[in-house]
Amino acid sequence: TLVDALAYVSGSSRRHGSILEGTTLTDYSADEIDRKHSISLGIGFAEWLDTKINMLDAPGFLDFLGEATAALYSADSAVVVLNATGGVEVGTERVWEICDRLHLPRLIFVTQMDRERANFERVFDDVKAHLSPKVVPVEIPVGNGADFHGIVNLLTDETQFYKKGTKNGEYDAVPLPDEVKESYAKYHEQLVEAIAATDDALLEKYLGGEELTRAEIVKALKKGVLAGEIVPMLVGSSTLTYGTRALLNDMVELLP
Numbered sequence: 305t306l307v308d309a310l311a312y313v314s315g316s317s318r319r320h321g322s323i324l325e326g327t328t329l330t331d332y333s334a335d336e337i338d339r340k341h342s343i344s345l346g347i348g349f350a351e352w353l354d355t356k357i358n359m360l361d362a363p364g365f366l367d368f369l370g371e372a373t374a375a376l377y378s379a380d381s382a383v384v385v386l387n388a389t390g391g392v393e394v395g396t397e398r399v400w401e402i403c404d405r406l407h408l409p410r411l412i413f414v415t416q417m418d419r420e421r422a423n424f425e426r427v428f429d430d431v432k433a434h435l436s437p438k439v440v441p442v443e444i445p446v447g448n449g450a451d452f453h454g455i456v457n458l459l460t461d462e463t464q465f466y467k468k469g470t471k472n473g474e475y476d477a478v479p480l481p482d483e484v485k486e487s488y489a490k491y492h493e494q495l496v497e498a499i500a501a502t503d504d505a506l507l508e509k510y511l512g513g514e515e516l517t518r519a520e521i522v523k524a525l526k527k528g529v530l531a532g533e534i535v536p537m538l539v540g541s542s543t544l545t546y547g548t549r550a551l552l553n554d555m556v557e558l559l560p
Contacts (some may be wrong), residue, residue: 314350389421
């Protein structure tokens, strides 16, 4: 669903597919359409910010780990997709181990934030406990479950409220809502600390109480991602296309 949404939002695919309707871009075999999940490796692409992103869509079920392994051995980086209601699963840990072994730079995308019982904080704690202490959110959601309607970008301080019914992840930029100010302060501090720790000069500046510029933050964040010292965590809903534009931006800006 995510690969399909990224291809559609970027304009490289003309149709926004659906698993339920059997029309997603990379699940095209009769078995995949019937079972409503990926079985074999699929290929898609997105063109964004003058960059062509080739996407290898690996099945999520542990039964098809061989397909995911083949994709990871071929890739320059990985986007590890987590369910906002389920968090880290056994298959996630196995894929993470392969990424570690291959020293692959990676992002985490927490999808299905619009589902009932979706909980960003619980997933983040789960990731820190079972995958890596190096994971830091670069986005936080506004609302959970049916109330999920926006994200706050901790790099740009921009709050995005999504337009109901959008097919292309369109949003309005609005001031930071009161309801997320506390969590924004907490996660923003974690992000800046993690970024500053990757560079002695930035760390000295940060500890001296100086403000880090966005250019400095993005440059240091990319360096940290490439070195495996930081794993950025993003949020959204693949079905609703919420958060897909921000993910495309970060794939271009932060991954090799």
